[in-house]
Amino acid sequence: PTINSPAFGILKAEVDPYGEYIYFKLSYKNFTTSVRQANIHFAAKSLNGGANLFLCGGPKPACPEFSGYVEGKLYAADIIGPAAQGIQPGDIKSVIRAMKKGLTYSNIHTEEYRTGEIRGQIKPLIKKK
Secondary structure, three states: OOOOOOOOEEEEEEHHHHHOOOEEEEEEEEEOOOOEEEEEEEEOOOOOOHHHHEEOOOOOOOOOOEEEEEEEEEEHHHOOOOHHHOOOOOOOHHHHHHHHHEEEEEEEEEEOOOOOOOEOOOOOOOOOO
């Protein structure tokens, strides 16, 4: 369900030219309970889907508690699925395709809202020539 929250965040992601990794920068502020994890899920806008990968928390280093900044590179080994939706662990090419089609969203889970306090659809940016 939608959560009334003072928190907000920004995720920027770039795919390397060979499609071998995703470089990301995530910043967020104003959470009132501890951030447990941030991840990317596979689903079209207004739908819920399984997690593709973790940005922080879970198998990654802990997320900054209430406000913070996380950046890094994500490789095939970071992809966890969702196999039930046709993306196998390690299939970074499918995750990149889904991101380019606007079929992924970022979700930040907190102590109070374990299924996610804020989320936003990842929008592909078209580079101008």
